Amino acid sequence: MIAETGLAALWLAAALALLQLFLAFFGLKGGKPELLPAVRPVAIAQGLLTAVAFALLITLFLRSDMSVLLVATNSHSMKPWLYKFAGTWGNHEGSMLLWVAVMGMAGATVALFERALRRDTHMATLGAQAAISLGFYAFLLFSSNPFARIDPPPPDGQGLNPLLQDPGLAFHPPTLYLGYVGLSVAFSFAVGALLTRAVDAAFARAMRPWVLAAWILLTLGITAGSYWAYYELGWGGWWFWDPVENASLMPWLAATALLHSVTVLATRDGLRAWTVMLAVVAFSMSMVGTFLVRSGILTSVHAFAVDPERGSFILVLLAIYIGGALALFGWRIRTVREGAPFDLVSRETWLVINNLLLSVILGVVLIGTLYPLMTEAFGHKVSVGAPYFDRIAGPLALALMVALAAGPLTRWRRDSARAVARRLLVPAVALVIAALMLAFAPVRMGTLPWLGLVLAIAVGIASLAPLWKRRLLRTPLFTYGMVIAHLGCAVSLAGMACDSAFTVEKLVAARPGDTIRTAGWTLRFVQILPIAGDNWTALQADMQASRNGGAPVTIHPQSRFFAAPPTTTTEAALLTRWNGQLYVVLGEEVEGNRWQMRIWWKPFVTLIWLGGILIALGGALALVGRERRGWLIKWRARRATEA
């Protein structure tokens, strides 16, 4: 009965979305913004129904109800409960239901809490949100029903890919999905504003929290995904330019550009058409990402659905929404008035440079990701990999860091070049000193890591400069947010540069009892033992690691075997110190009772993810700061009228 109830809830939600679209359409067409109170409860009910449907699917997974096809093909009764729970979205149908549920609840939130928007714009926004939801309801109900039954039910399920059985990964997809869906809300706002001629600062202030929230979640999702790939795949790398990684990076690049341009629109009423265009691009990238991951067009651990019908369905949705939005943009752009002007030397100019560089990186990543798919359509296979992306994205990202350092130190609208140069003096001096010190340091490093490290130091200092000579307690929270997010970029860049410049690698075949020395570490290989976990068995090495004669710490690299489905995974042993990470991978046995081991000492590699967390934290502070200021202004206004 649970599955049938879930399906019924989905159908009902789809019907409500249709009703929501119609009400909004006639409200706008007939010029009746007073219909808004009728649209809002519909959106709220729709959100609740999708939440119910998703909760029911979780229940089915937790109860291991093998009469449901999705549970039977993706779960196993012996799995730990956390992975039964996370398995709900570790497959195609479940993840699409999660998408729809998040979207429904986001729509309900817009209906419930949005107060600043004009009534007609609010209604048009809810209508656009319903239109997007409808496409995904159709996709779920007609080609990816998560509640389909199987008769007769199998005795047990087929299990979940062991690579995905990891606590970090359990929460990685929902984080990214929340981000994708947040961008869909920004898109709906943009459509609503275009339809009702309301592209102005007030609209930007209403849209900004959604863009910020989406961007924070995408940042966290990408950071978590990168760390997962780093420790789970056992290759010691943190970014592989895998198409699936690019699918999450592209919306992030667009959202970063949008976040900065929406700030120009909200504070300075500039870049109006530009911001609307970016909102369209950002959501298009979420759709492209979903298409790449969900259509089965890519072969990787992430691609579950190898079903051409589904791929075509998403492609059609993609064409309708992106094409429709671009057509709407072309048709209505004349109604968007010119924004406020600014001088060549102004913060706006830096933000335009930021937007342009991000767009160019986005374009290059998009072309590199789609090119192999396009050539394959014409019959020959190529692969585009790290050399292509590194060569272009690396230098452009470094140029972006320069804009990041200078932008916050330049005034809005108009500034003098000399004043900007004076404020940049300290970071510039730091740049020169760091460059000289590294040039004469006794290490050999490539040009790009060298530039990266030097810039990271200078940009780190420059990012703190906006706090210079300010009263720290009276500085608004969102200024702290900006400072911390920018500092995070410098920290992350420093980690990347250190990893590629200073990593020491050692490869050995060792006997139990052997001692391995590398990069100041002494590793004693004590023994190797078989062990068993909940649903796996493993060979585990006992090793005692000590650095420069310090107290030894025991670490356990493993080679794990899963029975359902049959797979072997390497579980690297990580030992984190403040100045880096020791990374040990256990390989196979070779003749003479020797075991292969791959050992890395990666100085400051953890800064990469620490930077990512700082960036997200900065975003969170900005979000809280902005919202709090909004409440305070309203509260004071109310008190003034009461008095």
Add this chain to the structure above:
Amino acid sequence: MKAKHQRLVLALVALMALIGAGLLAVSALKDEAAYFYTPNDVRIKGVAPGKSIRLGGMVVKGSIKRAADGVTIRFDVTDGKATVPATFSGIAPDLFKEGSGVVAEGAFDGSGAFVATNLLAKHDERYMPRELEGMRYDESTHEMKAER
């Protein structure tokens, strides 16, 4: 900048940036997109030593030899038309074995041997490097053939 023309200037700058992105991508793709080679491509087109590529094919039966250090292996990669000798130092993936598909990342050294820095083999039974999809290894002739 005069306010009147500002939107025009911005639109032009954006257009130039987009064209720039396209040109950058095309120029880099020209160099790097031929990144995937089969042994036969190597024979016909030639690959400069030191240029990083992906070499894909099947591991020839009986060709895997382990060096005395325990972590270096030598093996031959074939696509049925040509064979390339390769070496790899490191921990080979579990599903790297003779007669199965492999994509090796690395570069040629001066002597014509391929030095792999990374081996991508099948992650699980369902996974196949996408460049090798539709290929099959013929055990009797040690050749790779397109399926059907």
